[in-house]
Amino acid sequence: MILDAADLHYAYPGGVEALAGLDLRVAKGSRLAILGPNGAGKTTLLLHLNGTLKPSQGSIALDGKPVAYDRKGLTDWRRRVGLVLQDPDDQLFAATVKADVSFGPLNLDLPTDEVRTRVEWALDALRISDLADRPTHMLSFGQKKRAAIAGAAAMAPEVLLLDEPAAGLDAHGEAHLLSVLKRLAESGTTLVFTTHDVDLAWGFADQVALFKGGKVLAQGETGTLLADADLLRRARLKRPWAAAIGQAARAAGKLAADAPLPKDRDQALALLQAMGG
Numbered sequence: 001m002i003l004d005a006a007d008l009h010y011a012y013p014g015g016v017e018a019l020a021g022l023d024l025r026v027a028k029g030s031r032l033a034i035l036g037p038n039g040a041g042k043t044t045l046l047l048h049l050n051g052t053l054k055p056s057q058g059s060i061a062l063d064g065k066p067v068a069y070d071r072k073g074l075t076d077w078r079r080r081v082g083l084v085l086q087d088p089d090d091q092l093f094a095a096t097v098k099a100d101v102s103f104g105p106l107n108l109d110l111p112t113d114e115v116r117t118r119v120e121w122a123l124d125a126l127r128i129s130d131l132a133d134r135p136t137h138m139l140s141f142g143q144k145k146r147a148a149i150a151g152a153a154a155m156a157p158e159v160l161l162l163d164e165p166a167a168g169l170d171a172h173g174e175a176h177l178l179s180v181l182k183r184l185a186e187s188g189t190t191l192v193f194t195t196h197d198v199d200l201a202w203g204f205a206d207q208v209a210l211f212k213g214g215k216v217l218a219q220g221e222t223g224t225l226l227a228d229a230d231l232l233r234r235a236r237l238k239r240p241w242a243a244a245i246g247q248a249a250r251a252a253g254k255l256a257a258d259a260p261l262p263k264d265r266d267q268a269l270a271l272l273q274a275m276g277g
């Protein structure tokens with residue numbers, strides 16, 4: 001486990017209990033989607049996973065070692081675990097896109113060449129090289145979102161936490177973001193992201209955690225949990241449509257019980273075509 005949160009409790013000033021004994025385990029190299037209704041505690045949990053918030057009870061371990069909340073501990077933690085906030089306006093602060101993306105790597109005391117390479121890579125990966133010299137406050141929402149993700153990716157963290165990374169992106173932007181995240185995952189980065197989109201989680205995540213009322217209702221393999229009608233009902237989530245098509249095909253005897261369910265549009269369409277033929 002790269003991150004292990006056990007029995008986390010947290011109440012915001014004013015008394016709202018946001019985490020109520022939450023357990024979450026993040027395996028190294030996994031792509032974990034966090035799903036759950038508004039107010040379930042998803043953002044609050046991410047803020048705990050990089051030390052922005054400290055639980056009133058419970059513990060967090062990073063790579064098997066308990067985290068430390070002193071200055072050195074937090075610096076080391078945030079270097080290894082990056083966080084992309086839901087609202088890019090809360091994250092971007094430098095005058096230009098390039099300055100913003102460079103800020104983190106510059107503070108890692110890396111050689112200048114290495115900083116330049118990382119920043120160029122991140123700008124290119126998020127396809128915002130052409131925006132490098134633009135003021136961050138003059139970008140569209142989706143462009144700001146990409147700039148914020150580029151800044152976190154340029155730090156090359158072991159774990160990247162993303163709060164609603166796809167929300168507000170157009171279809172092309174979302175597909176592109178997922179391909180970038182896939183590349184990061186393939187190069188060994190562990191991904192933890194929140195989303196309200198069960199179809200995105202179904203197609204992209206290998207693990208899901210279903211949040212409800214400040215707790216994890218269930219955590220496990222995406223293919224098992226998001227195909228479990230009873231669990232989805234309890235978590236108040238819709239069934240991913242590709243899973244629904246696959247299960248309907250199974251019920252009609254057109255897909256073997258042990259054959260995998262389609263993961264995305266192309267696979268679902270291929271299945272429908274095969275059924276028609």
Ligand SMILES: Nc1ncnc2c1ncn2[C@@H]1O[C@H](COP(=O)(O)OP(=O)(O)OP(=O)(O)O)[C@@H](O)[C@H]1O
Pocket residue numbers: 012013014016017018036037038039040041042043044045
């Ligand atoms: N700054 C804050 N001060 C007080 N209460 C807060 C604050 N931020 C969140 N809360 C409360 O904590 C609970 C958990 O909120 P959180 O933002 O973690 O939910 P979420 O699962 O991320 O929801 P969403 O899907 O809407 O983003 C909610 O009841 C919310 O009202």
Ligand SMILES: [Mg+2]
Pocket residue numbers: 042043044086163
């Ligand atoms: Mg949230």
